[in-house]
Amino acid sequence: MSAAPIQNLPHSKMSFHRWKSIVGLFSLCFLTHCSSGPSPSPLPPSASDLNLLGQAFLCQTETEASTSWLKPGSQKTPWGNGSEHFQEIAHPNKQGQWVVFNEDQTLVGVITVFPDGLSLDDYPTLRKTLSQLPPARDFYLTSSQLLEGQVPDSATLYRTGKATTTHQYYLRHRPEQDDHLIMAVFVLDPYESLLDGSHPKFLSYLQIPSSPHKPKTDISTTPSLTGKDFLGLQQFARGEIALFGSCGTKHPDIAQDAYQKAIHYGLSETKQLAEAHHRLGLSFSQLGKFPEAKASIEKALAIQPHAANILNSYGTVLVKLEKIPAGIQAYEQALALQPAYAQARFNLAKVFELINPKRAIQEYETFIVLAGDNPDETAKVAIAKAKITTLQNQ
Numbered sequence: 015m016s017a018a019p020i021q022n023l024p025h026s027k028m029s030f031h032r033w034k035s036i037v038g039l040f041s042l043c044f045l046t047h048c049s050s051g052p053s054p055s056p057l058p059p060s061a062s063d064l065n066l067l068g069q070a071f072l073c074q075t076e077t078e079a080s081t082s083w084l085k086p087g088s089q090k091t092p093w094g095n096g097s098e099h100f101q102e103i104a105h106p107n108k109q110g111q112w113v114v115f116n117e118d119q120t121l122v123g124v125i126t127v128f129p130d131g132l133s134l135d136d137y138p139t140l141r142k143t144l145s146q147l148p149p150a151r152d153f154y155l156t157s158s159q160l161l162e163g164q165v166p167d168s169a170t171l172y173r174t175g176k177a178t179t180t181h182q183y184y185l186r187h188r189p190e191q192d193d194h195l196i197m198a199v200f201v202l203d204p205y206e207s208l209l210d211g212s213h214p215k216f217l218s219y220l221q222i223p224s225s226p227h228k229p230k231t232d233i234s235t236t237p238s239l240t241g242k243d244f245l246g247l248q249q250f251a252r253g254e255i256a257l258f259g260s261c262g263t264k265h266p267d268i269a270q271d272a273y274q275k276a277i278h279y280g281l282s283e284t285k286q287l288a289e290a291h292h293r294l295g296l297s298f299s300q301l302g303k304f305p306e307a308k309a310s311i312e313k314a315l316a317i318q319p320h321a322a323n324i325l326n327s328y329g330t331v332l333v334k335l336e337k338i339p340a341g342i343q344a345y346e347q348a349l350a351l352q353p354a355y356a357q358a359r360f361n362l363a364k365v366f367e368l369i370n371p372k373r374a375i376q377e378y379e380t381f382i383v384l385a386g387d388n389p390d391e392t393a394k395v396a397i398a399k400a401k402i403t404t405l406q407n408q
Contacts, residue, residue, distance in 0.1 A: 063139035069082050076120075084101070153169055304334045307331045345362040356388070379398075
C-alpha cells in the first residue's frame, strides 16, 4: 500500500478540538505500546526439579536476601556500581555461589558452580528439559591437555528461560563418564552478557578439587569490573529492567537515571548508544516530559537515522506535542524502512481516525493482516476491528 503524501493532509483546516482528540488517542500509548521493547525470549520454557535458589528469587532486594538466605559470612565485593556476594555451600552438594545485585539493591543474577560436578540422575525434569534444548556453545575446559596428548574435558552450554529471565546450564563431558552439571546461571535478561558463565572467574572455581599444582582460586582478589565500558553496559541493563518492568513494576525515574549514566560512561557500540538515547526518550515519555523525550529521540536519530523503531517512537512523541503532520511523517518514514512494522501501522491508523477515516480504515486493515497471527497482538487486533466497524458506520 502506498502511503498518502503528507502534504495532502487537511491540517490547515483542522480545529483545535480535533487536534486535542488526536493527541488523546495516544495517551495510553506511552503506558503500553509506544515502542517495541525487548523482544520476547525465543527460548523454550525452563522446567527444572533442581532448586538452586532456595528462598532466593531474581528481583529480590539485597536487604531481603541478607535477612533470609544469604549467609552472614559471604564475601561482599563491588560489582561496578552494584555488589557481589560469594558464598560456599557444603550440603547437599558442594558449590560456590555468586549473588549479584545492581546499584538499586535488586538481585539480577545468581551463578552457582559445582566443582565436583552434579549428577542429574536425581533430577529427571531438568534432564528432560536439557535433552530438548539445542546446544548454545561447546568449548574445552582444559585445552592444555591437548598439548599433553590427552583428551581434554569439554563443556556444553544450554540456554533456556522464562519471560524476563535466562537460565544457563553447563554440562561437563569426560571420557567414559556420565555428563555432570558444573554450573547454573539464573539472570535477568538484560544482564546476561555481563554475567556470562564462561567467564574465567567462574570456570576457575572448577579447579578446587585439583592437583597440588593448581591452587584454589582466591575469590577475594578477583578484580572488580570498573571500566567505563562495563559501567555503561551495566547502567543500560539497569535501565532496561526499570523501563520495561522486568521485576513486575515499571520505574521510569530509575530508567531515566540509568540511561543518562550509560550515555555518560559511554557505549562502544554505535547502535546501542543510539538505543540508549532512544530508551532515555521513552523514559521521559513515561514521566510525561515530552519536550525532553523529543530531544533525546532526536539524538538517537542523529546516530541511527534509519532505525524504524526509533522513528516510530519519534512519531508518537510528536503527536503528543501536537505536531501531527510531523508525527505522521515520522510514522511513514518508519514504514518506508519497514513496511511490515505492525505497531507503526497501528499508530498511523489512530492519527488518521479524525483526519482521514478512509485512510485510517486502510491502515487498520493492513495492521490486522500483519498482526493477525501474533498472539501478543490479539487485543490490538480486536481494537482495530472495532475501530473499522465504527469508522465505516460514520
